[in-house]
Amino acid sequence: MSQAPADSKTENHNPLWSSLVRNLSPYVPGQQTSDPEVIKLNTNESPFGPSPEVAKAISAVLTQEGAALRLYPEPESLKLRGAIATHHGLNEDQVFVGNGSDEVLAHIFAAFFKKDRPLFYPDITYSFYPVYAQLFGINARQIPLNAEFEIDPDAYRAPCDGIILANPNAPTGKLLPLDAIRKILSEHPHATVVIDEAYIDFGGVSAVELLPEFENLVITRTLSKSRALAGLRVGYALAAPSMIEALTRVKNSFNSYPLDRLAQAGAIASFEDEAYFAKRCQQVAGLRDALIVDLERLGFNVLPSAANFVMASHPAGAATLYEQLEQRKILVRHFNKPRLKDFLRITVGTEQNHKSLIEALEQILSELNQQA
Amino acid sequence: MSQAPADSKTENHNPLWSSLVRNLSPYVPGQQTSDPEVIKLNTNESPFGPSPEVAKAISAVLTQEGAALRLYPEPESLKLRGAIATHHGLNEDQVFVGNGSDEVLAHIFAAFFKKDRPLFYPDITYSFYPVYAQLFGINARQIPLNAEFEIDPDAYRAPCDGIILANPNAPTGKLLPLDAIRKILSEHPHATVVIDEAYIDFGGVSAVELLPEFENLVITRTLSKSRALAGLRVGYALAAPSMIEALTRVKNSFNSYPLDRLAQAGAIASFEDEAYFAKRCQQVAGLRDALIVDLERLGFNVLPSAANFVMASHPAGAATLYEQLEQRKILVRHFNKPRLKDFLRITVGTEQNHKSLIEALEQILSELNQQA
Numbered sequence: 001m002s003q004a005p006a007d008s009k010t011e012n013h014n015p016l017w018s019s020l021v022r023n024l025s026p027y028v029p030g031q032q033t034s035d036p037e038v039i040k041l042n043t044n045e046s047p048f049g050p051s052p053e054v055a056k057a058i059s060a061v062l063t064q065e066g067a068a069l070r071l072y073p074e075p076e077s078l079k080l081r082g083a084i085a086t087h088h089g090l091n092e093d094q095v096f097v098g099n100g101s102d103e104v105l106a107h108i109f110a111a112f113f114k115k116d117r118p119l120f121y122p123d124i125t126y127s128f129y130p131v132y133a134q135l136f137g138i139n140a141r142q143i144p145l146n147a148e149f150e151i152d153p154d155a156y157r158a159p160c161d162g163i164i165l166a167n168p169n170a171p172t173g174k175l176l177p178l179d180a181i182r183k184i185l186s187e188h189p190h191a192t193v194v195i196d197e198a199y200i201d202f203g204g205v206s207a208v209e210l211l212p213e214f215e216n217l218v219i220t221r222t223l224s225k226s227r228a229l230a231g232l233r234v235g236y237a238l239a240a241p242s243m244i245e246a247l248t249r250v251k252n253s254f255n256s257y258p259l260d261r262l263a264q265a266g267a268i269a270s271f272e273d274e275a276y277f278a279k280r281c282q283q284v285a286g287l288r289d290a291l292i293v294d295l296e297r298l299g300f301n302v303l304p305s306a307a308n309f310v311m312a313s314h315p316a317g318a319a320t321l322y323e324q325l326e327q328r329k330i331l332v333r334h335f336n337k338p339r340l341k342d343f344l345r346i347t348v349g350t351e352q353n354h355k356s357l358i359e360a361l362e363q364i365l366s367e368l369n370q371q372a
Numbered sequence: 373m374s375q376a377p378a379d380s381k382t383e384n385h386n387p388l389w390s391s392l393v394r395n396l397s398p399y400v401p402g403q404q405t406s407d408p409e410v411i412k413l414n415t416n417e418s419p420f421g422p423s424p425e426v427a428k429a430i431s432a433v434l435t436q437e438g439a440a441l442r443l444y445p446e447p448e449s450l451k452l453r454g455a456i457a458t459h460h461g462l463n464e465d466q467v468f469v470g471n472g473s474d475e476v477l478a479h480i481f482a483a484f485f486k487k488d489r490p491l492f493y494p495d496i497t498y499s500f501y502p503v504y505a506q507l508f509g510i511n512a513r514q515i516p517l518n519a520e521f522e523i524d525p526d527a528y529r530a531p532c533d534g535i536i537l538a539n540p541n542a543p544t545g546k547l548l549p550l551d552a553i554r555k556i557l558s559e560h561p562h563a564t565v566v567i568d569e570a571y572i573d574f575g576g577v578s579a580v581e582l583l584p585e586f587e588n589l590v591i592t593r594t595l596s597k598s599r600a601l602a603g604l605r606v607g608y609a610l611a612a613p614s615m616i617e618a619l620t621r622v623k624n625s626f627n628s629y630p631l632d633r634l635a636q637a638g639a640i641a642s643f644e645d646e647a648y649f650a651k652r653c654q655q656v657a658g659l660r661d662a663l664i665v666d667l668e669r670l671g672f673n674v675l676p677s678a679a680n681f682v683m684a685s686h687p688a689g690a691a692t693l694y695e696q697l698e699q700r701k702i703l704v705r706h707f708n709k710p711r712l713k714d715f716l717r718i719t720v721g722t723e724q725n726h727k728s729l730i731e732a733l734e735q736i737l738s739e740l741n742q743q744a
Binding site: 015017024027032034045047049054055059061062068069072074099106111112134190191216228229231233243252253254261262 | 386387388389390391392393396397398399400401404406412415417418419420421422426427430431433434435440441442443444445446447471472474475478482483484485486487500503504506507562563564587588596600601602603604605614615617618620621622623624625626627628629630631632633634635638
């Protein structure tokens with residue numbers, strides 16, 4: 001009954017498929033589950049719910065006179081773009097919204113990276129970037145992170161038409177200072193430089209302040225992490241108006257109405273409750289720092305993190321710990337890739353989640369010690 | 373403040389744009405308005421609200437324990453695909469869902485039409501098809517409707533890799549009989565034939581019954597028209613499992629979570645209330661037939677319609693009538709294209725909407741007569 005696994009290049013290609021489909025290796029998202037007993041620390045969702053104003057705003061649309069759902073949403077999402085612009089001190093013509101930041105990124109790849117010279121991104125980064133490059137036939141080159149898992153701006157000096165960096169990087173959690181971003185932007189005035197700030201709200205410094213200086217800068221954001229709205233599918237880009245225009249042209253050639261009425265209303269409400277947002281971001285950062293201390297106490301080596309997750313390795317081995325945790329209904333993420341296979345990526349959860357995680361790890365490590 | 377008009381190929385191209393962006397002529401959707409005084413008969417929305425079960429199901433998600441919105445939606449939309457499959461007597465592996473049927477169509481163009489031989493569609497049809505063809509660099513050929521604005525299957529005999537037909541066709545409203553579709557499918561076993569059934573629920577015979585016979589058949593549907601959920605953005609495709617797999621691969625290379633939790637819950641509720649759905653479809657068909665009688669009485673020539681809109685021409689001239697109606701806050705659609713410029717496309721509304729429309733037209737026509 002289920003669809004073929006998205007990551008398998010199946011043998012039985014259908015001749016009706018385009019060659020594009022044959023050659024795709026789609027993105028594989030982290031495991032989702034509806035089992036309420038599972039402690040889910042694998043896809044960087046917020047441990048807290050969104051602002052209560054979100055549900056109120058959505059309910060208001062549902063009870064609106066004239067049954068608003070029967071009508072198409074406002075296709076330009078002007079009100080939402082206005083709310084986002086206000087949050088960032090920008091104008092609404094500097095804001096593009098989409099059905100999750102993944103859709104926004106897809107349009108960015110088509111609009112700015114489908115050019116002659118290559119696109120650069122780190123060898124370790126959001127694993128959707130190579131998938132987009134493949135989808136749009138973009139010549140991409142991976143630039144290795146240095147031995148400390150850091151982005152080295154000097155490694156990006158070759159001629160290119162585009163650079164995309166997640167900041168903080170995923171899944172390392174490491175932050176790139178604004179100076180380094182400015183250097184890259186200055187050295188590549190003819191390339192579009194995208195800073196994917198999915199995790200910036202947990203303690204990083206945003207590149208938004210560089211927007212007035214650099215027309216070649218595009219920043220992407222999501223409401224799925226710091227705004228606890230992964231279930232609502234809203235993301236956005238910030239850039240100069242002419243760059244937003246390019247994204248709008250691609251969007252209107254793909255799907256004129258990507259954001260439904262409920263998502264627009266809920267997202268606006270989130271931006272209108274700044275106090276709740278600021279409080280939750282701080283809480284998550286505090287929980288992260290406490291989690292790092294606890295993990296280090298258990299012998300983990302934890303990379304410094306500015307995100308809502310940590311990357312941690314342990315002599316007991318990441319694959320073993322991943323499996324043992326899964327058996328105890330605790331989901332974390334393990335990337336079976338050369339430079340990452342020694343690490344677990346653990347999403348920041350509630351205090352109670354962390355207590356359960358640490359207790360489970362203590363148990364697992366003690367059992368492994370006994371076996372050894 | 374507002375974005376540049378989507379249909380303008382602006383002169384001031386930004387050198388950071390890809391050549392793709394430079395060459396796009398995006399789709400221009402019908403005008404949307406939030407003015408409650410406007411009688412909106414221009415974008416084929418339902419005059420009635422959706423089933424009351426839809427709002428109940430969405431409210432249930434909002435009040436769910438654990439603040440469900442903080443978690444990503446189920447990426448494969450299995451429950452929704454199951455509900456759709458049940459409605460059509462299919463299996464869930466024959467169903468693909470997307471963020472509106474426009475997104476589903478975009479993925480279809482990439483998955484099946486991006487091939488060597490051309491894609492065929494009528495010269496008069498959904499005006500998004502040429503936009504997709506341009507977006508994906510597809511070699512498309514327009515096949516003229518005959519003098520009666522009908523699709524002639526014999527005109528589609530040349531070698532091709534794909535054919536897409538809206539049935540009923542938009543904006544003509546004319547229905548193609550199943551025999552003709554079967555003939556086209558049989559004559560093109562190596563081409564993917566897409567039947568866009570956005571308007572089929574208002575009186576047409578669906579091609580769903582041909583699915584067991586033809587692997588090259590893909591059917592698209594929307595919840596925006598007959599299910600009165602334009603504001604929720606849900607559409608789907610029905611096809612053989614291997615064809616659904618192709619769409620899934622493209623989707624998972626573009627956006628892993630296109631349907632938010634609220635849209636999934638609302639759409640499922642719509643499919644679970646078959647009685648409401650059947651009643652509303654019948655009502656709309658009845659209102660359409662009454663509207664045709666009224667328009668003919670006023671001297672309109674109305675094309676036979678199996679949809680929730682009618683195409684009508686009048687000696688007074690479509691452009692004049694469009695403008696005069698707009699001044700009276702009644703929005704209909706006028707396509708300024710060679711074979712369509714004499715017609716107005718009027719969406720079926722409520723009885724009260726029709727009364728206002730007919731009264732306005734009587735007034736306008738009488739004023740025009742006095743001037744003449």
